[in-house]
Amino acid sequence: MDALRPYIAAFNSRFLLMMQYRAAALAGFFTQCWFGAVHVMVLAAFYLGAPEAAAASPITLSQAVTYTWLAQGLLAVMPWNGDPEVAAGVRTGSISYDRLRPVDAYALWYVRAAGWMTARLVPRVALMILAAGIALPLIGQGQWAWQPPSSLSAALLFALSETLAIALACAIVMLINIIVVATLNARGINILMQPIVIIFTGNLLPLALYPDVVRVALFLQPFAGTLDIPNRIYFGNLTGQMAWAGIGLQIFWTVLFIVLGRFWLGRVMSRLEVQGG
C-alpha cells in the first residue's frame, strides 16, 4: 500500500484543485446545454423529416437524444489535449523535478491526468443529469430528455465501460503529453487533436449514423472506446456479445497505449533537454 501512496496523493491533490473552479464548471455547463439543445433539435429535424430512413436507422431518435446528452455531460472525458500542467512543466523547465522524484513518471502523470479528468467530469455530469434528465421531463419535454439506462444489466455494463473509457482517455492524454515533451510545444498537437476527437469519439454525431460502409471501421478505431461504446451499451444498442466485444476493444486499446506510452516516455525522458532556469 505504501508504494501506491504518492500516486493516490497526486490524484487527490489534482482532484481537489480542479474542484475549486466552480465558475468554470458553470460556464462549461451552460455551453454544453446550448450545444446539446442545438444537436437535439437538428437530429429531431432529420429523424422526423424522413420517417422511413429514421425507421431504418441503427439507433432511434430517443437513443440519439440520450447519446447527445451523454456526450455533453461526459465532455471532460474526451482526450482533447494534453495535461496543461505537463505543457507548463515543459515550458518552464519544472519537468526536471518530475525526473528527480523517486516515483514512476508515467504512473504519476497518468493518475494526475485521471484526477484532472474526473474532477472536471463530476460537477458537469451531475448538472447535466439535473437539467436534461430531471428538469426536462418535469417541464413536460420528456421526449427530449436524457433517458435512464435501458436495463439494470445495461447500467452495470455501462459503469464498467465508462470506467474503461476514462482509463483509455487518460492513456491517450499520456500519448499527447509525451508528444508535448518530445516537441516542446503543446499548441500544434492540441490543435491537431480537436477535429480527430470531435469526429471519432462520436461527440459531433453518433458513430452509428455515419454511412454503413464505414461503421465497422469506426467501431474498431480507438476513439470509439472513449464515448461511443459506453453510450451504446447505456441505451441497449450494444448488448450481450457485442457489448463484451466493445469492452474488449476498450481494454485492448488501453493496454496497447499504456505499453506504447511507457516505452516512448522512457526514450523521450532519457534525452530530455530541459528549458528555463
Add this chain to the structure above:
Amino acid sequence: MNALSLLGRYFGASMRSQMQYPASAMMLTLAQLASTAIEIVSIWALFDRFGAVKGWAFGEVMFFYALIGISFSFADFLTRGFDVFGSDFVRTGAFDRLLLRPRSAALQLVGHDFRISRFGRFFQASIILAIATGTLGFVWTPQAILLALWTIAGGVAFFGALFVLQAVMAFWTVESLEAVNALTYGGVYAGQFPISFYARWFRTFLIFIVPLACVSYFPVLAILGRSDPLGAPDWFLPLAPAAGFLFLALAFLAWRFGVSKYTSTGS
C-alpha cells in the same frame, strides 16, 4: 494620424510579427482549415442517411454553412483584443495603459492583434461556398454578390458584437467568460442550419434576442431567391442583416457603460 492609418500601422506590425515565423503561421492556418472543415462531414453524413429535410437539401445547407463561416472568420480576425480582454487586460491591469493613451480604447483593442490563422476558416468556408455553388448550379448575379457581401458585413458586425459583449462582462467577472463561447462558436454551429430546423422558442431567441437568423437565415433565403417557409415577408429578407449593425451599436453602448464603471485590478 487618423484612426484608419493608425489601424493600418497596428495591422502592419501584427502581420510582421507573425511573419517572423512564416512556417508556424502557415501551419496554424492549415490546422484551422482542417479543424473547421471537419464539421461539414457530420452534416453530410446526416443528409446521406436521411435525405432532404423540410425542403432543404445538402447544397443549400452548405450555403448557410459557408456564409456564416466567412462572417465569423472576419469577426474573429478583427476582435482578438476583445476576446482576450478579460484575461490579458482586466486581470493584469494592462487596460489602465490603454486608457492613458489619447485614442479610444476600442480602437486600440481592435488593433491589439490580427491572427493570420483565422484565414484557415475563411478558406475552408470559401471552398464550401464554391462546392455549394456547383451543386446547386447557382448563378452569381451582381445582385446576389452584393447581397452576399451585405450579409457577410452584417454577420461580422453580429459576431463582433458578441466579442465586445464578452469583453464588457469581463469588467465584472475579471476573467474572460467561457460561457460566451456558446453564443460565438455555438452561434456558428446553430447558423449552419436553416432555423426552420429548430423549436419555436429557439427561433424566437435567434431572431429577436441574439439576432443570428438576421445575418444568416433571412438574407441567405433572399440570395437563393426563396421565400421564407416560416412566413417572414419577402421585403424583409434582404434588409435583415441591418440587425447585426444594430446589435453592434447596442454592444458598444454597453461597452461605454462598462468602461465608465471600470476600476483597475492592477498594482
